[in-house]
Amino acid sequence: MKSRNLALLLVLVMVLGAATVGCGQGAEQGATDDGITEIVIAQGIDVRSWDIHDHNNTATEALHVNVFDYLVWRNQDLEIQPALATSWEQVDETTWRFELREGVKWHDGEPFTAEDVKWTLERIANPETGAELREHGQYKQIQEVRIVDDHTVEIITFAPEPVLLNRLCRLGSSMLPKHYLEEVGWEGFEAHPIGTGPFKFVEWIKDDRVVLEAYDDYWRGRPEIDRLVFRAIPEDATRVAELLTGGVDIAVNVPPQEWPNVESNSDTVLKRANSQRVMLLVDRLNPEYKTSDPNVRAAIDYAIDKQALVDTIMGGAGTPTRTRVTPGNFGANPDLYNTYLYDPDKAVELLAASGYGPDNPCQITMHSPAGRYPMDKEVAQAIAAMLESVGFDVNLQIVEFGQLSNIRNAQEHQELYLIGFANSLWDAHLALNSLRQAIDGEKQHHYFINEEFEQLTAEAAVEMDRERRAEMYHRAQEIIADNHGPHIYLYQLKNSYGINKQVNFEPRADEMLWMWPVTVNEGS
Amino acid sequence: MKRYIARRLLQIIPVIIGVSIIVFVLLRLTGDPVILMLPEDATPQEIESLTTALGLDKPLHVQYWVFFKNALKGDFGRSFRFKAPALQIVLERMPHTLQLAGAAMLVALVIAIPLGIISAVKQNSAIDLTASTVSVLGRAMPNFWLGLMLIIVFAVVLRWLPVSGKGTLSHLILPAATLGTGMAATITRLIRSSMLEVIRQDFITTARSKGLSESVVIYKHALRNALIPVVTIVGIQTATLMGGAVVTEQVFAWGGIGQLAVLALNMRDMALVQAIVMVMALIIIFANLFVDIVYCIIDPRISFE
């Protein structure tokens, strides 16, 4: 009798025990807790890595800017201002001299000096140490960093570099601590990174959150926020739900269907900012793909109603464009912005000219990520439907973004894939340089062979006269647009942020989540 | 008694080996598991080193031996997505699934036990009929659809509960209810038949003839005996529970191994999938073992050979 009861009790206890495992963890904290001001920001993905030279990911950089500093930085109006460098001048065609800020300390108390600048820039610029890193292409123009004294450096480039300053205030140009890295190596750095930025690293729970705390000795002054938490919440609905219930204070990338929820909620507000990101289709020009045929490419371009995509699926948060170099970026071609091609009848004609028709549909494969960019899956499906209505037979493959990256890297993508590119350089150079046939002898994979384009981009890369440079880039963009390849641009995104009313955060056009100036209203 | 436990423990060894063989075979259905365990852009060196590590250049039984040895060490390969050992990722998330499963079982029992009893006691009454209808409905409704409907009602319309995610008790309610009510349908039925069977038995008639009140008869005698098979039910339902958890976790973004399985499969990260299958199977096997042992303790009819 007794043992029976005991046993039944045991079972119940086991069940209850399982039910309470993990209870009590993850209790969400509000903006103020025990007098500490904590802000929680939710992004769609987790920070990828702490190696600032090897992630090439906007969301990661958006977090990194709170931990690291650049030599120069862009303010809210995107003008270049002094940061770790207080002044600079161009000594000759290939030499720039920078005066460094004094009294700056790393999170571990050591002083920031010219040694750090040399170590950081040479690591990424030098092929021996940097060739395998993602940002190498943006820094290999630097030949050497010469230390003049503790707070003065000279950056020497191989050829005239019109965009050197741009290169020093973007993703990949944060300053790294030489002494620390030499001591703990990259493994140690990935476990506990340090920088000169306003917030110090506390912990990183993978695929969940990064926790930072205020750095008292920050050179701009201690930030108002005491604690900063970046959470990774891939699901749009969950991210927004957390915002609405107060679990997070800022939600990045609120999709259009959630806008009414955020706006009608009394605690939250929706703020929009133009972004540098342009959604586009990458079409392959290799001979074995249907898109090597210019008629097919043009048909694709004419078949897609970009304005409809923006107006309906994106809820108006976007601008059609035929170039990736949007206003604000040096070299932007205004004739190609806020305009688009759409003529489905012409698309049918073009396909017919290449022998495709109702009994011979043009079969293509299109890849698309899901959940990486706002409404990417829906846009891909809409595009596929538009293409099919003019005579394409589209095999649409919707995959997770990580997998799409792998497919791209392995060169296994097909006729089309949907993707969104930003521009951290704020210069046409970044948008167009990668479309060259070969970069320093390394052949690119996209089979785009256009002599005029090659010549223009090569010259513009070293042209110091701004007007002449801009003209060259204008023409280069025209060539891409008229060729409908290797990219077909769709629209520029406008990002929507859901923000708790108590938090004074203004979104930036470069998508950086710069939290140093952010204040919180009392009594929240 | 101890011998029974020992015997059962020995019995699960071939089952575990059987599961490992199934997992081994699954990964090799296409002939080349290496392609499955590396991302599309793996370098030839990476492919080669994994091929050697898995012993793929050797005969099948050697490969299995390598796999088995590694499994014993807890090495199920490296998740290329998380850049960490597969088993580690799985174990990090296991507590969340256990929590959900436990809560769901609780919900199921809390609904099923009273309902099953009343259905049996008042057989063929309106309540019995309602319970049966609800049972069938529970069987017919896809688990995840129920979850979505519950979200619409309780999170969107009424705003009583959060939409998804995990962290607090209120986050647990909807997922547990979703997972649990499906099982409640099955369990109610089983309790009902078990109760009906017990009620008809002699010792109940004896109790009644002794003049004991009906409620004493029911609650003291019949119930205790009818609950014995309930213990077994908890064990059997573990497999259903784990399967249901896969879908429920996905609906509610509940970061357990169920959601991990879906993620791993969408990313084609087979090392992770392999680890998940093994861990889930082990949970189920040990749950069943535990239940068998408990059952033996409490059922006076079982004699120990």
Added chain:
Amino acid sequence: MRSELNDTQNEPGGTIVSNLGADGMSPRSGWGKRFVKLSRSPVGLTGAIVVAVVLFVALFGSYLTPHDPGLTDLYNRLVPPSWVDGGQPQHLLGTDQLGRDILSRIIMGTQVSVAVGISAVLVAGVVGVTFGLITGYFGGILDTLLSRFLDSFMAIPGILLTMTVLGVLGPGVITLVFVLGFTRWVGYARVVRGEVLSLKSREYVEAAKALGQSNFWILARHVLPNVMASIIVLATLNVATTIIAESSLSFLGLGVQPPTITWGQMLNDGRDYITTAWWLATFPGVAITISVLGVLFLGDWLRDVLDPRLRK
């Protein structure tokens, strides 16, 4: 043994009130009598009607859709059902995130559910019966090995096994049907095996052996008619669970891939819009529930009619 209780896992909703009395009707009486019984059972009748409708829609769906199910209409996205504020009469159940008519898509989705449901069960049935015959007949080590293998098999949740196979082999309808079949054959095997074991020693088997007929085929010929009733009932129930399994897989993105339309996929799409467009996620689920209910009711009636022995 634990496994016996497993068999009841697939049973429908218990003792649903049926007008058929336990009159010990022989399983060999005419189908005509059965039809009469069907019309007297509200449950059975409902089930039969629902199943008939579902089959009809599956077969003739392409002609029944009010709109082209794949036609996108971006300017009519997320239109609510016609009876709700903002609805349109031409879209009875509303439109989805790309402006496609939901009713038309639900009609088309019937095809996959029915096709996969029936084929998977056929695979399960064939495999299961064969296994049951073989192991029951040969017994011995084969039988023990199989039982052990079954235990291992049952330790892995069906859906996980299915997902993994699809992940390894790639999604595809054929793969889907076979793997769904392979996770369900156990029930058939057990039933057949049980019957084989009980028949093995009967007299007429000995007699037939003496006449020189091959053992295996004797067994098959005598076993199968007896188990046919159980198998039919089991098959009906399996169709129900398979429909749900297929929709679960589609919901997870691992089942039948677009552009083929399935109810599970529609539910997956609808999930993102749950807070703003509830109809995307509601109606496909209703379709699944009604279809499965119909099958379960029919199965229940079949069980009552074909073999009262099965009724507890």
